[in-house]
Amino acid sequence: MSFPESLHAAYDVIVIGAGPAGLAAAATTAEAGLRTLLVDENSAPGGQIYRAITTSPLKNSSILGKDYEAGNDLVHTFEKSGADRLAGCTVWSLDRERVVGLSCGGEARLIKAERVIIATGAMERPFPIPGWTLPGVMTIGAGQTLLKSSGLIPSGRLALAGQGPLLWLYAAQILRAGGHIAAIFDTTPLANYISAALHLPGFIFSPYWTKGLGLIREVKRAVKIVTGVTRLEAQGKNKLQTLVWEAGSRTGSIDLDVLMLHQGVVPHVNLAMAAGIKHEWDAIQLCFRPVLDESGNSSIKGIMIAGDGAGIGGAESAAERGRLAAIDTVANLRPDALAQIPSRDNVRNRLAQTMRGRAFLDHLYRPSKVFRIPQDASTIVCRCEEITAGEIRASIAIGATGPNQLKAYRRTGMGPCQGRLCSLTVTELMADERGKSPEEIGYYRLRSPVKPISLAELASIPQDETAIKAVVRG
């Protein structure tokens, strides 16, 4: 894969990410006649939720479920829309002039757009427990990716730990695919059931209610569940061997080959932050999210954010938010084409429907503090640079005040993942330790390249590019 000859030097719209928000946004702007490019780092469209929707070896819906099939319509509509698509292409920079740095097949380009719609979705919240870096420990999302794209299930003894709808969905999928789960360790804090109960009425009328209960029942019939889990430790020499757990006063251990962790998803903010877009702390969802208007316009003119990257709302709302961003784009760049695409009011109404029940889920699956802020000093926080919670606390004690100052003491956030797997933990840990709010403590200052770019790729940028700037916070 490299850049096709047909690639234009500039586009009306560049959409970054081919999940539900990106597919819906790109299809809508292209249908309105705007020259649209959809860029995605995966080889097949679908994002995470509809991963491998066109290529999965699991051909019928008996394993992955009917909701997954909804991705087919999105891809189909996109393919008819006339938008260009670059698959297997990494976006490594975006600036306030809306110049997008792309690399593909060992080459790099800088391409400008009138509008950029960031649809880079969500990532799983870090789950820092002792031993989470051992081979054999991975996220439930990782397990589901392997299932969707290659039809793979874990071999050997498997346990799942954590909380959230994805845990139950994946457990059910593994069972339907003929897999076995030794145990599920549910970390949902018991107090969450009370705080969530206030939001129950909204949830009962949402589609999640019956589907969710059905899944949990399906799994509970076949798997041992330990509830109220308060501590997890993965042990092993060169790979996972044992999971030690505590649930209040109960304790136990279990020999395992694979442990999958999950405690919800958070917006994947790296690209938006590196572009200089303003973010704020979401005290309910416990994460940073971009400051946006109703259509998805960010603090930088011409850059919009749609889908879970704008704040977690799930796949169906992601598609609607993608359409809303696209409608705003068309209204600005080609208002005469508005008649050809869905009306703003219709999309808004559908969005409201898809958001029903969200508050209940947000409160029920709010992860507990002990799994967000590592209590054991030896727990690795920064996986790339192998920095522990104890080392970070020691740096705070001698003067590190925030994530950026911490870099003068420890190399946290300076490895290849650029803080994706440690930033929330570092922010919350420092806030907790210093008695401040996460908003006050802030986040790493992120910069392009948001993904590593090889020296060869950088050197391959054509000479004729005019002076083009990428924005970072100095």
Place this chain on the structure above:
Amino acid sequence: MFKRATNHQEPAVQITVDGLPVTARRGDTVSAAILTAGCVEPYRYTAVNGTPRAPYCMMGVCFDCLVTIDGIGNRQGCLIPVSDGMVITRQNGKREIES
């Protein structure tokens, strides 16, 4: 660490991992192929302390899936599909480029 849930008929793709022949399926990513092959563990050693690691997120954010593919180091194995004849080398500690 993983096995196939179905006997699906995707064509086989032949690759090598540290010189060992590995049969993958079209549509597998490099990481999926290595995790299924079983013959190459651990997946890699870190450059910082030389500790063993394997892919954690499989969606391009954790960078624990880094491998050398056809001589080019630090590729995200979880994002790159296998192709016939691909030569994959595990990254063991600081051996990111040959000196």
Place this chain on the structure above:
Amino acid sequence: MQTADVIIVGGGIHGCSTALHLTLRGLKPILIEKDYAGRHASGVNAGGVRQLMRHIAEIPLSIRSMDIWEKIQDLVEDDCGFDSHGQVLVAEDESELAPMRDRVAELNLRGFNHEELIDAEELRRLVPAVAESCPGGVVSRRDGAANPAQTTTAFRRMAERRGARIIEGVRVDTIKRDGGHWYVTAGSEVYSAPVLVNAAGAWGGKLAAILGEPVPLEVVAPMLMITSRVPTFIKPVVILRGRKLSFKQFENGTVMIGGGYLGRAYPDTNETDLDWTQLKNNARTVWDLFPIMREATIVRAWAGIEAKMPDDIPVLGPSRKHDGLFHQFGFSLHGFQLGPGTGDIMAELIATGNTNISLEAFRPDRFETADIGDKHEH
């Protein structure tokens, strides 16, 4: 109102070093920093600890600083990540080597022996990975590099421990002089002292102008890139003059690539722009000169906000307008190595009224015949 012996504006390496050295002379400084110590150029520069290729006027300063660098642990109880593997200026061809030969001869005549001309063989010994075609260069063997954020933080910490007051996250609003005292309003507080030091870096020009002593300072944003870890293949810092490059491999294997390519600075919002079309040229130079780096990946890039003077040397020493005012800014992309030494000299100057290092070349009024514009407003 809070009183002190000296008020320092700016918490970079220079402000923090001056604060520390003042405490060592028994004085009580207050340091006011609008962000946090080391937030800008001092925390994000390339970390070069270099005497090599300095302006003649800066050499005594640089040597005094080098003496401190070599005992940095004793001063700040932190190794600052300092290593001393030398710095090498590489000539890419014979035409670049000739002026180097002349310069080293001139330095020797003036009694400076830290720069040493080397032939192709010695160059290859010091920098085995450099392209075969390079005929030689200049080495300064005591030079090296340090971790800039770690260093600035260490100076800040030690200054505070020795009794300096460090006030961060507070911007200076007004400055008044009355009855031999400076009154500095910052945040909701007024600070007063007989002596004021302007160590405000890229913002030093603005401060000097407010104090009636404008200088033609340009605010710039030099860019740096860093690679993933690669096997150790180079010890000294390598610099080029023809094509712009500075190149340094750290102990952990990562390689820093710089050379003074400029992004764009926005000092009012603390933002900088990276210019990837320039960084591409930087990458090309590395590609040509170090074939071993061709498969390396760039993991991070950044730009810091710095001050640059038209003659590339700082504004350093007493004000020509006011008693009790000293300037210490405008280090023009190479102030990091000088930080420890200039702090020492500034403290000496403030405490004793004198220093044996000539600061004549750094006078703030040296530009008076030139056209002075406020260049940092874009």
